[in-house]
Amino acid sequence: MSASTQSCAVKSRRRWLSDGRVLAGALIVIFGLVRLPIEKNIEGQFREFGLRPATLTLELRERLGQSAFIAALGGYRALVASFLWITAHVAWENTEWGRMNHLMQNVVALQPRAWIYWDRAAWHMGWNASVWVRQHGNFPREALTLRAERAYYELALDYLHRGVRNIPEQWELFMTLGHLLADKMNDPCGSSKAYREGSQRVGAPGYLRRFAAYKLAECPGHEQEAYKELRALYLEGKEQRLPTLITKLRELENLLAIPASQRLISPSPPSSPENLNPQKSENTETP
């Protein structure tokens, strides 16, 4: 190879190296290789602290429509969820329960860690939709009305169970679950369990412990256990001695035939007017 050819090759290599495009491309690629492990580490920590959203499924893509799905992918799932919630609210005002449920399913899929959506969705299905069906369903037979009601209760239950799986630390969801099982599904044992679970969460109000004990008192075969809990609550102090608790204790002491010497409450209610019917007293609490 001649000297001039060699010099041309060197010059061309130098030109190639000093080309801005090559340098820019090299920078991006090298940085890409360097940052991948760093990003993997940060991603892991995000997951550890529950700061990563759930994966968007293809099923959700079909339900949301393309534009909303792209917005959700583009980092605006909270915004899309909010707009869908407003649409669901309009559907509620028009008593379009099927559409409302469909929209709320999308909202909870987009924002599975927002407890308020799970809670309100369950409330709408378990209380509003089920009552509407009873009042305006116009079913030819009572059995069909009951079945429709039951379907809405099941929907509410499904929302709450999924909500609890997604946000197990949220006491509000356990409380609504307890309310649903007690008020709508006639399941005091399940209700008591839900209240108890809720009472063990951080920030849970004290009344959840009492609710758990009240419902346990209604759970067949658990009267002795309920009595022990109510008694323990009563002995904790004045702030726990609410009329409902006293009434429940009295009922259980009578039912379990607790000897007079061991009783905390007198067998018959006092005759003062405000205590004649403790259920209607100001401090009465009904779970």
Added chain:
Amino acid sequence: MTASEPFNQAKDVTPHKRFSSGRILAIASNTLTELTRTKVFYFLFIFGLVLLGSSMLSNNFSFGEEFQMLKDVALGAIGIFSTLLAILSTAMLLPRDIEDRTLYTILAKPVPRHDYILGKLLGVFYLLFISIAVMSVLFIILLAHREGIRIGQAALMYENPDDLVAAQNQIRAAAFTPGLWAGLFLILLRACILAAVTLLLSSFATSNLFTIVMAFTVYLIGHIQSIARQYWLESGDLNAFQKVFLSITAIIFPDLQMFNIVDEVVVGRAVPWFLVIKVFGLGTMYILIYLGATLALFRSKEL
């Protein structure tokens, strides 16, 4: 004055610096002035209307729903406006200076190209910071106002002081969630990265439209790629082509999901500060690398 004086004065003149923070700041403040003259801050009126509208709309909901929606809409709007600002304002910087011939006037003076690029990017950062700060203040004022109203309503509803305190605490916890500040900070950081990417694109783009379209594509891919990666990895059956495709995408495009924690912040998740600092470090690296690549391209650009 003697004849030799002018020569002596010339000796005293400070030598021309290759890098001057004064020059960069001058270009940055000039860029901000130019952008302000394009009436870019008018979008704040739209943002205010969005906030007001969502506040009026969410008035019909319970306080939990109201605060959730207010935060969703406000943080979403801040995210959208900051993205639009970052991409659109940066995309027009270089082409406009070339069209107006301002670029030639500046570079004809002893202003190195890197000072010019740094100043331009810093000007956009100023704009983004001011815009996001104003939007955040408006949002915080509205949130505090609604919180005050709800606390007042609770005072009328509860007679028992313990119940009242519990209700007020619940309202406060629902309104100002702990990660809110971190969320706003990372929105700003993401916008700055987008501005750096757009400047890189505009340094070799042939038209404004190309820069804008490409920047939005990078934005979308930046958000989707980690979801696609997660989806494919969870499905488990990756073929060789998919592996190569995923690797190339991950290397070339920024992972913008790293800077998106808004969805979790609005539901009340706390973000540890050490994690915010780590993400800030990563974001700074992104900006520096894109800036380096822009300088490399702009240095060899024929003007």
